[in-house]
Amino acid sequence: MFLSNLMPVKKAQDMISSSLKNVGTEEISLEDAHRRVLSEEIVSLLNSPPFERSAMDGYAIRAEDTFGFSENNPAKLKIVDTIGAGQVSDTIIKMGEAIKIATGAPIPKGSNAVVMEEYTVADKDSLGVEMSITPGENVSPMGEDIETGDIVLKKGKILKPQDLAIIASAGYSKIEVFKKPKIGVITTGNELVMPRPDISGAEIINSNHYTFKAFVESALAVPTLIHCLDSAKKVEEEFERLLETHDGLISTGGTAISKGDVVVDVTEKIGEVLVHGVALRPGKPFGFGIAHEKPVFMLSGYPVAAMVQADVFVRNNLYKMQGIDMSPQCVSKIAYRKIPSSLGRTDYIRAKTDGSNVRPLKIKGSGIIRSMVESDSYIVIEENLEGIGEGEECNVLTYDSLTI
Amino acid sequence: MFLSNLMPVKKAQDMISSSLKNVGTEEISLEDAHRRVLSEEIVSLLNSPPFERSAMDGYAIRAEDTFGFSENNPAKLKIVDTIGAGQVSDTIIKMGEAIKIATGAPIPKGSNAVVMEEYTVADKDSLGVEMSITPGENVSPMGEDIETGDIVLKKGKILKPQDLAIIASAGYSKIEVFKKPKIGVITTGNELVMPRPDISGAEIINSNHYTFKAFVESALAVPTLIHCLDSAKKVEEEFERLLETHDGLISTGGTAISKGDVVVDVTEKIGEVLVHGVALRPGKPFGFGIAHEKPVFMLSGYPVAAMVQADVFVRNNLYKMQGIDMSPQCVSKIAYRKIPSSLGRTDYIRAKTDGSNVRPLKIKGSGIIRSMVESDSYIVIEENLEGIGEGEECNVLTYDSLTI
Numbered sequence: 001m002f003l004s005n006l007m008p009v010k011k012a013q014d015m016i017s018s019s020l021k022n023v024g025t026e027e028i029s030l031e032d033a034h035r036r037v038l039s040e041e042i043v044s045l046l047n048s049p050p051f052e053r054s055a056m057d058g059y060a061i062r063a064e065d066t067f068g069f070s071e072n073n074p075a076k077l078k079i080v081d082t083i084g085a086g087q088v089s090d091t092i093i094k095m096g097e098a099i100k101i102a103t104g105a106p107i108p109k110g111s112n113a114v115v116m117e118e119y120t121v122a123d124k125d126s127l128g129v130e131m132s133i134t135p136g137e138n139v140s141p142m143g144e145d146i147e148t149g150d151i152v153l154k155k156g157k158i159l160k161p162q163d164l165a166i167i168a169s170a171g172y173s174k175i176e177v178f179k180k181p182k183i184g185v186i187t188t189g190n191e192l193v194m195p196r197p198d199i200s201g202a203e204i205i206n207s208n209h210y211t212f213k214a215f216v217e218s219a220l221a222v223p224t225l226i227h228c229l230d231s232a233k234k235v236e237e238e239f240e241r242l243l244e245t246h247d248g249l250i251s252t253g254g255t256a257i258s259k260g261d262v263v264v265d266v267t268e269k270i271g272e273v274l275v276h277g278v279a280l281r282p283g284k285p286f287g288f289g290i291a292h293e294k295p296v297f298m299l300s301g302y303p304v305a306a307m308v309q310a311d312v313f314v315r316n317n318l319y320k321m322q323g324i325d326m327s328p329q330c331v332s333k334i335a336y337r338k339i340p341s342s343l344g345r346t347d348y349i350r351a352k353t354d355g356s357n358v359r360p361l362k363i364k365g366s367g368i369i370r371s372m373v374e375s376d377s378y379i380v381i382e383e384n385l386e387g388i389g390e391g392e393e394c395n396v397l398t399y400d401s402l403t404i
Numbered sequence: 405m406f407l408s409n410l411m412p413v414k415k416a417q418d419m420i421s422s423s424l425k426n427v428g429t430e431e432i433s434l435e436d437a438h439r440r441v442l443s444e445e446i447v448s449l450l451n452s453p454p455f456e457r458s459a460m461d462g463y464a465i466r467a468e469d470t471f472g473f474s475e476n477n478p479a480k481l482k483i484v485d486t487i488g489a490g491q492v493s494d495t496i497i498k499m500g501e502a503i504k505i506a507t508g509a510p511i512p513k514g515s516n517a518v519v520m521e522e523y524t525v526a527d528k529d530s531l532g533v534e535m536s537i538t539p540g541e542n543v544s545p546m547g548e549d550i551e552t553g554d555i556v557l558k559k560g561k562i563l564k565p566q567d568l569a570i571i572a573s574a575g576y577s578k579i580e581v582f583k584k585p586k587i588g589v590i591t592t593g594n595e596l597v598m599p600r601p602d603i604s605g606a607e608i609i610n611s612n613h614y615t616f617k618a619f620v621e622s623a624l625a626v627p628t629l630i631h632c633l634d635s636a637k638k639v640e641e642e643f644e645r646l647l648e649t650h651d652g653l654i655s656t657g658g659t660a661i662s663k664g665d666v667v668v669d670v671t672e673k674i675g676e677v678l679v680h681g682v683a684l685r686p687g688k689p690f691g692f693g694i695a696h697e698k699p700v701f702m703l704s705g706y707p708v709a710a711m712v713q714a715d716v717f718v719r720n721n722l723y724k725m726q727g728i729d730m731s732p733q734c735v736s737k738i739a740y741r742k743i744p745s746s747l748g749r750t751d752y753i754r755a756k757t758d759g760s761n762v763r764p765l766k767i768k769g770s771g772i773i774r775s776m777v778e779s780d781s782y783i784v785i786e787e788n789l790e791g792i793g794e795g796e797e798c799n800v801l802t803y804d805s806l807t808i
Contacts, residue, residue, distance in 0.1 A: 030599065030614055031613075031614065031617060031629075033614075033618075034617070034618035034621050034622065035621075045601040046601065046603065046609075048609070048773070049608070050603055050607070050608070051606070057660060083606075084594075085593060085594055085595050085606075085634065085705075086593065086594035086595030086596075086606050086607075086608075086634075087594075087595075087606055088605045088606045103660065103706075104595065104608065104705070104706075105595075105606060106605075106606050144772065145772050145773055145774050146773075146774060152774070152777070153777070159618075160618070160622070160803075161614075161615045161616070161618035161619045161622060161711070162615060162711060162773060162776035162777050163777055164611070164614035164615055164617075164618050165611035165612070165614060165615040165707050165711075165773045165776070165777075166611070166773045166774060166777050167599075167614070168599040168609050168610070168611040168613070168614045169599075169609050169611050169707075169773055170599075171599050171600060171601040171603075171609070172599055173598055173599040173600065189489060189490065190488075190489055190490035190491075191489050191490030191491075191508065191509075192490075194577055195434065195571075195572040195573075195574075195575050195576055195577040196575060196577065197449040197450065197575040199450065199454055199575075201492045201510075202455070202487075202489075202490050202491055202492045202509060202510050203454070203490075204453070204454070204490075204508065205450075205452070205572050205573050205575070206572070207568070207569035207570070207572040207573050208569070209435075209572070210434055210435065210437075210565075210568035210569060210571070210572045211565045211566060211568055211569040212565070213435060213438070213568075214437075214438035214563075214564070214565035214568050215565045217438050217439075218438065218564070218565060225435075230489065230490075256461065256507065301508070302507075302508075303569050303573075307565070307566060307569075368548065368549050369452070369549055369550075369566060369569045369570045369573055370549055370550060370556070370570060372566035372569070373556070373557070373566050373567055373569075373570050399564075
């Protein structure tokens, strides 16, 4: 198939993305929520802090009792109680009285300020306050952090440690999150063997098995891996079996456009193929279909082509299936050297950034895994450009920007 | 304790870091290696590809047989065999012969080039080649990607999907990685309760329980969580119990400098306290000790102070314990407004970046969790600076730069 018969990258991306939705929600313990995705707004059930509290270790007082006093002329107060962390005092402070108080403890009734321990002199139950204290000093108001009814986090938020803290403070120990998509990964190819130091004949090590388990994990989804021979019957059996219990499939191999397309034929038989062949280099032999209302991403068997296809067509959709809207943005950098390209084709060129510059790696062949290991970004050359000149600006997509 | 008695942040960081080493290595299946850290160099056991292979679907030929031929005057060859994926042919190509070959299959003996199917016309066993082919065309040399003996990855590498592909291709199904540190997290405080909508009296929700489970996970380590009352006996029991089976401890609460320092006293009793009180805001009441040759990080009970202490003193050490050298770098941004600071103290101010600018959040109090949720970075004001003027450059540490 020639370029004119291939689907433009953008069209394929839009077609795939618009055919997918999230895979539903589940309730989980807040303890297990790190890096999960909120499927609901969190509205606080509580004030936090739930009471006026002391911001310092010191003495709860009536500020008025200290007005005009100083180090040379300390206010004389009487200590009538002590409030430790986790304690409450029922004592109401009256004129001339103080209560010793720990950081975080509730301010007792009658008090409107806390004086830090450093500015006092205590002797048994008598206290000297060596400065004039402003009302409200060292008192954290109730609800200073969050108030009952506040929206503390929005739907779609990917939860960081501090987000869990605010959800807990809002009164929740369980939350609704989007389910992680369960993805069946099927590597196909009669020539593939697992890694060992003594391969022979036409055997090739199945590196895609490892790449795509990790790829699915890196997209915060849950992979199940199997290998399958290049037999339409076997592939169909495995596709049907995995689709019963998974939310989507990724296959590698069997997508070539000019030979027996085992995987694409199976998808066509059990569902519908929407994309087969894209104007992408590397990565032309990419297919996408829907079977049993679930997505089937059909990648090339060639390791690098498959990785590029996964970054271009799969990753953001695995995010979308779990409620994450992830649209990585290109940055602009200066090309160290000329990069040729063809009109009508989008190129993803493995490259290494260096400050505001970028250097395309000197590699050819979509089997060169080392190029993915040594690069940190793609130079993306859109289909309406005939390459980039030396010293010209180009669009760069860093690998770091693709993951969460 | 006043500023002059507090340890400078840099000194505390150096003291902690120099007292720690990695927690050893283990062998794991390559399948489980995503985001693990290599503890050995990977030297390839194989050539990849392991043989000269065809880069295209087409015909393996002798290039010499096509010299001078063209579309109008095609070379006439005889098809003597077919090699599919995973197959090997024993046939040796002689003058005037061709073998049909699949992408990735081994080039048969006698052949030195592959002509793409598109440039041929086949009729039963006769083949017309419509162009002159250069020797080596569409042939991927043996070892093009990696050669036996090549160092494909170095010690300390945090493994991405493509790294697993190259390790597999180098012939390994198992690898040596650094162990993940097992960290006991002890939240202390009589006032702490688990989240619920009906708290009363002096009860405070234990948000640190959630924050620090997730924090340890975010540092790729493995947390065990417990809560403990403010009792020296209880804390000592739990510290001793957890230290038997863990590589280090993180505690929250009980580190205040002016009151009963339960946690610090326990660490002093069962080990040695190296740091107590640092010139950091927020986060002054931080402690660090070594007990049974394992690190004990003692954080404040106040959520935000504890998070800042964890970012400043704990995170990079959890990385170090698993062989990762992680030194996040500040970036320079323009301050939207004046930020006061004190000489002799390092400030970590929660802030929000906006392109090349940064805006400090308007918050006070080390209990305001919302400030950590709404910010994306710290403005770091070193101890030799008396604040930053509006429009001046300042050092910014983004939260994204802290994690892997």
